[in-house]
Amino acid sequence: MIKRVFRLTLRAAQGFIDSIFALMDVPLRCPDYTSVSKRAKSVNVSFKTPTRGEISHLVIDSTGLKVFGEGEWKVKKHGKDRSRIWRKLHLTVDASRHEIICADLSLNNVTDAEASPGLIRQTHRKIRSVAADGAYDTQRCHDELPRKKISALIPPRKGAGFLPGEYAERNRAVANQRLSGSNARWKWTTDYNRQSIAETPMYRVKQLFDGSLA
Known part of the structure; x- marks a missing residue:
């Protein structure tokens, strides 16, 4: 190790x-x-993760990994001198086991919402609910998850509008945001804060790669 x-x-x-x-x-x-x-040569250790059974709560998140370019501190202190190349790492985490279920690496211009359907397909398991941040608050995500009979815990973006059609849960979250001025109450009542569980595996990955693929 x-x-x-x-x-x-x-x-x-x-x-x-x-x-x-x-x-x-x-x-x-x-x-x-x-x-x-x-x-x-004689050590045979298997790190096999479960491939069957229901996932009660799946968390999705992403982070950037630098391929080439200057460090964050240098850019913040002196500005950017040269181009930087990034890749985006998308992860899904089983909230009950704190375990990374699947991962995907994309170009930096691929949005989180565009990557999410592929991540869901990679699990090959039944999922009861998915939590993700406001970057996933798109009509595509709100269509894809219910189609697979997955409950979506995605906070609406600031100033979000109502979606026409069968988006009752999402529109209730928007109404709650407008009434209270933030998503805080919605997050508390839906237990959305479990989404922060993804931060621990994300930290482990960034420590291993040192935030860079170089």
Whole structure:
């Protein structure tokens, strides 16, 4: 695991682990890298995730991963000097297990709403409800989810208008927003705040990739 996360050779991983033991004043040593290399061939660890059964609550979110260009701090401090290239990572998370169910990588100009149907199809499982942020508040999403008999927990965007047709749940959320001035009450009554569960897996992914694909 350490070798994969920090992108180390076996020799470097051995030294890294030994240095951690030394810092912690633990009288242990990492096995020799040649021994690890030989024994790794016989290790058979499966990280298989469940592929059957109902998902009671699925959370969808996305984040940007930089392919090329300057860092966020440099741009904020001194402005942008050169072009930056990004990709967008879309994730679905099982709220009850905090587990990433599927992922998709797209160009930066692909909207969250455009990517969502593909993510739903990738699960290959029955889903009771889906929570996502206001970026998914589009007619396409509100059509696609009920068609698959999935309850949608998507807050309307600020200043959103009513949709004509059979969008009762969504239009009630819009009416609530206009009445109270925000989506806070709607989020509380629908338990929408579970959507924040996606932040933890998203943080794990960004730590592994260091926010970059380079």
